[in-house]
Amino acid sequence: MEEKKSDFFKxxxxxxxxxxxxxVGITFAGIVILVTVCVFYxxxxxxxFMWSAEVQEVxxxxxxxxxxxxxxxxxxxxxxxALTKLFPRTGRVAIRTITxxxxxxxxxxxxxTSYKYTISSGMLKTxxxxxxxxxxxxxxxxxxxxxxxxxxKRIPDRIKNDPPEEY
Numbered sequence: 268m269e270e271k272k273s274d275f276f277k278x279x280x281x282x283x284x285x286x287x288x289x290x291v292g293i294t295f296a297g298i299v300i301l302v303t304v305c306v307f308y309x310x311x312x313x314x315x316f317m318w319s320a321e322v323q324e325v326x327x328x329x330x331x332x333x334x335x336x337x338x339x340x341x342x343x344x345x346x347x348x349a350l351t352k353l354f355p356r357t358g359r360v361a362i363r364t365i366t367x368x369x370x371x372x373x374x375x376x377x378x379x380t381s382y383k384y385t386i387s388s389g390m391l392k393t394x395x396x397x398x399x400x401x402x403x404x405x406x407x408x409x410x411x412x413x414x415x416x417x418x419x420k421r422i423p424d425r426i427k428n429d430p431p432e433e434y
Contacts, residue, residue, distance in 0.1 A: 280420070284340060287413060290333030298326045318395035325403045332410020339417035346430045363426045371422075374415040381407035 301323055309315045338344050351359045385404040392399055 283413065283416065287333050287337040287340065291330055291337055294326045294330035294333065298323060298330065301326070321393045321396055321398070321403075325406070328403070329406040329410070332406045333413070335410055336413035336417050339414050339421065342421070342430075348430055359429065360426055367418075367422050367425060370418060371415065374411055374418060378408050378411045378415060381411060 301319055305316055305319045351362050354362065381404070385401050385408060388400040388404055390399065393403070
């Protein structure tokens with residue numbers, strides 16, 4: 268039974284990892300394509316897309332949210348170790364435990380408030396495309412929920428082990 272549970276969580280975790288990779292890849296490709304086409308139209312054809320800024324904005328936010336979770340998964344966020352290196356091992360573990368708890372609280376509050384913000388946008392729509400803003404804002408709670416999942420998953424390793432030396 269325990270092995271089955273482990274296989275389920277491993278499969279679930281792989282699925283989340285693929286979702287983050289696909290999210291970052293699609294949004295980045297969308298930004299590159301859209302910006303390239305807009306630059307071509309503006310400077311070569313002397314025309315432009317009035318709506319492109321709205322789409323670029325949502326793509327950048329979505330990419331940042333997926334990228335934040337991906338960086339957490341890969342241990343890519345900066346950890347300020349200058350202060351913690353001054354303490355003995357027990358002090359470092361205590362500091363990392365406290366910062367982990369505070370980070371989980373912050374991420375949970377961010378997920379909740381961004382969800383409420385998304386829902387409260389109601390029927391507000393973008394000026395050019397008339398798309399409801401909730402479709403723009405929805406990437407905030409989704410991305411932070413992914414980030415919260417990735418952070419919680421890494422807590423035991425983060426607390427027990429010192430981070431690698433930074434140069």
